[in-house]
Amino acid sequence: MADPTPTNEPLNVPAGETPAEAGQQQAAEFTSDAATELAQLQARHAEVSDAYLRAKAEAENTRRRAEDEISKARKFAIEGFADSMLPVKDSLEAALAIENATPEQLREGVQATLRQLAQALERNKVVEIAPAAGARFDPHQHQAISVVAAAQDPNTVVMVLQKGYLIAERVLRPALVTVTAPK
Incomplete structure (x- = not known):
């Protein structure tokens, strides 16, 4: 861009033009x-400005889509688990529909339903915590209900009162156990 400030340089005045005309031409x-x-x-x-507005709109649309996806994920997160539990419910309803079932039939049906339930939990990464007698007490996965004197090493599991469960390595419910007293 040319400098608009006047200079003291002489104007190039073509022949036949006045300096005023030459100045007007240069100004023009x-x-x-x-x-x-x-x-x-x-x-x-x-x-x-147009590119900025488009980028801003795209960012807003992306944010809105992400919020919708998060909302749907929260809303339907249990869908897979519920789908796994429906056959278990169907089996229990079928068992109740049998009027004159023998105790052996009921026991067999309950065992089959329990296997279905265990498979459904396993498919959904729900894992049992059932430490064996003599296993080391882990306060992150076990909850000591009582302490007893026993011939085992101190701070080891004597008996499991109630199984615990993990979901993807996170404790859902700790196993309730009896542990040996420290010596």
């Missing part, structure tokens, strides 16, 4: 150059 060229540059800058500004 300067004005024309400035107007062209202004138009280019305004066009570039409009282009950048």
Whole structure:
């Protein structure tokens, strides 16, 4: 862009023109150059503004889609687990529908239903915590209900009163156990 401040340099005055005419011509060229540059800058500004608004709208749409996905994930997170539990419910309802079932039939049906339930829990990464007698007491997975004197090593499991469960290595419910007393 040309410097708009006047200089002390002599004007190039073509033959047959007055210095005033030459100055007007140079001012007109300067004005024309400035107007062209202004138009280019305004066009570039409009282009950048449009790109900014589009990027802002895209970011907002992405944020909104992510929020929708999170909402749906929370809302339907249990869907797979519920689908695994439906056959167990069906088996229990079928067992109750049999009017004159013998105790052996009931026992067999309960065992089959328990196997279904165990498989459904396993498919959904629900794992039992059932430490064997003599296993080391782990306060992260076990809850000591009582302490007894026993011939085992101290702080080991004597008996499991209630199994515990993990979901993907996170304790859902600790196993309730009896442990040996420290010596």
